Amino acid sequence: MTRATHRTAAERPRDWTDGHVERWRPVLPHLDPDVEGAVTRMSKLTRHLGRVREQGVADYGLQKHEFDTLHGLAGRGGRATPSDLRADLNLAPASVTGRLEALERRGFVVRTPSSDDRRRVDVELTEAGRLAWRRALDVVGHEEQRLLGVLTPVERRQLSDLLRRVLLAAEQPVPEAPADRPRPRTDRAETGWHG
Amino acid sequence: MTRATHRTAAERPRDWTDGHVERWRPVLPHLDPDVEGAVTRMSKLTRHLGRVREQGVADYGLQKHEFDTLHGLAGRGGRATPSDLRADLNLAPASVTGRLEALERRGFVVRTPSSDDRRRVDVELTEAGRLAWRRALDVVGHEEQRLLGVLTPVERRQLSDLLRRVLLAAEQPVPEAPADRPRPRTDRAETGWHG
């Protein structure tokens, strides 16, 4: 397995991104192929998993965003506030309302005004909701497992660790605020990130 | 670099995803934390870069999708067909039409019916378009470089290589159809992928 990295470049199998980056080299010689390659692949993979999820959960009568919402809710033990979901799902507040409304119509969640803080709303997974989520659940994990399964456990750990270092940099709002530049509104784009 | 993995868990800095995965462990003990961690981080990072791009190019009067379209066009040397862009940008045909129309209104591209094959349309970057693209370009690469820059060159290569192996698996429509399960329509989700 790890032997693969010792192959010569000629015999190493190429993926779509290799071609993509190669096409760009002459136009933008200054960019690092490995940076571009890694970023492109992450984007592609994310999209791919999204599509698979979409079509996978469709067999259970759910749409991707519906499943994701149920999933987020289940991750909080079946009870959460819209704000929690907004944070977990990285969504605009308005979107959460829309999703919950649709799910409520289908009988997958119930919204009840919180009694202790009446600004809040408690969202709860119904039995039907939990069931739908459960049924669709396996399908989703399978593709991730299948893809990441081509790596050895050690490599998977490596990958996850490398990404963590990158993400830590991303979560750091401003690594080196030189203060000499006003640095235009980084407000929502950065602070909303952790949420 | 592997030195970092030898830190004790206690002193290794944690990112958002660590908390996320940890929250899920009790609910779904069967999933591999490294798979989940890697996938989550890629998704997060992709989203993050998207937001940064959004707000970065806004300073040049562009929206993310506008820039991306110009970028794709520039990557083809300034000339392409809608189909090319559809493939490169991973978009539905209808979306390409919409984007190009908006860009044409702004004078960034020109669409002319191809003369040799009159089903086709030639899309060409205007001087104004190329200029807008050029101006916004640096801003975009910077964040990628900043984030991936926390890794050493060797690590970046490693990351890219690991991802290539994963992506190769993704591009493989179905590696091992077990045939014991009917495996519902994988049609569009998989074949449309390379496009």
Place this chain on the structure above:
DNA sequence: GCACTGTATTTCGTTGCCGAAGTTTCGGCA
């Protein structure tokens, strides 16, 4: 008690994306 600031959620209007259907053109084949 009352204004004030901040937070939680919803409503509203707009936008981009997508799937499906439609139109024109191409290429092969009789």
Place this chain on the structure above:
DNA sequence: TGCCGAAACTTCGGCAACGAAATACAGTGC
């Protein structure tokens, strides 16, 4: 030549996401 399936692009209808503003409430200071 004339037909027919496939291809390239567009139009159409609908949906989900977003930003901004509105609503409702909590907590604080006076």
